[in-house]
Amino acid sequence: MAGATGPFYLVRAGTGRFLCYWGPDGTVYVTDAMRVWAGELGGCPALGCRCPPEEHGAMLRAGLGHGAVALSLARDSATLRLPEEPRCPALALAQLPAAEACSQLQALVFGMAVCIESLERRLEAVETLASSCSPEKNAARSQQLFLPDSSPRKSRASGSALPAKRKVPGESLINPGFKSKKAPSGVNFEDS
Secondary structure (H helix, E strand, O other), X not given: OOOXXXXXXXXXXXXXXXXXXXXXXXXXXXEOOOOEEEEOHHHHHHHOOOOOHHHHHHHHHHXXXXXXXXXXXXXXXXXXXXXXXXXXXEEEEEEOOHHHHHHHHHHHHHHHHHHHHHHHHHHHHHHHXXXXXXXXXXXXXXXXXXXXXXXXXXXXXXXXXXXXXXXXXXXXOOOOOOEOOOOOOOOOOOOO
C-alpha cells in the first residue's frame, strides 16, 4: 500500500470528476473514489511516446496543472492524453482489482490527511509569526478596524450629520433633560 504524494489534480471527463495523483514510485493514479486506474510512465512507448518517462511525467503534471489533459474511459481502462503535445500523446491506465483499489483509496485518504495536517501546522506557524512580528495584524485588533467607532468625540465633531434634537416645552436650556420648576417668565419688552 503506497501512500499518495501531492500535488493532487482534478480532471473532468464528461459529467464525472476524477482525482489524479502520483504514488511514491512514480505510478500515475486516477480515481473517482469508487474505482482506481493506474499507469506507469515507463510503459508509454507502447502508445507511441517519443520522450523519456521523466520528461513525460513533467509534461503530464504541467498539463494537469493547466487543465489541458483529457481523460477518456473505457470498460476496464482509461487514457490520459495531452492534446497539445504531439510527442507524448497518451498514458494508458489499467483499472485496479477491487482489493487493490480499496487499499489504494485508503492510502490516498491517509496520505491526504497527512498533507492537510502538515499544511495546517505550516499555516499556524505563519499566523503566529505574522501576529508576533506586526501587532497591527493581531486578529482582535484587525476586527476592531471594521467595527463602527463608538467614541463620543467623533460623533460630536460631525454635528451636522446627526439629526437635530427637538426641545421639549419646559426643558431647561442650560441643563437639558431637566424640566424647570417655574413656568418660563421671559422678558417683557412692552413695559419699558
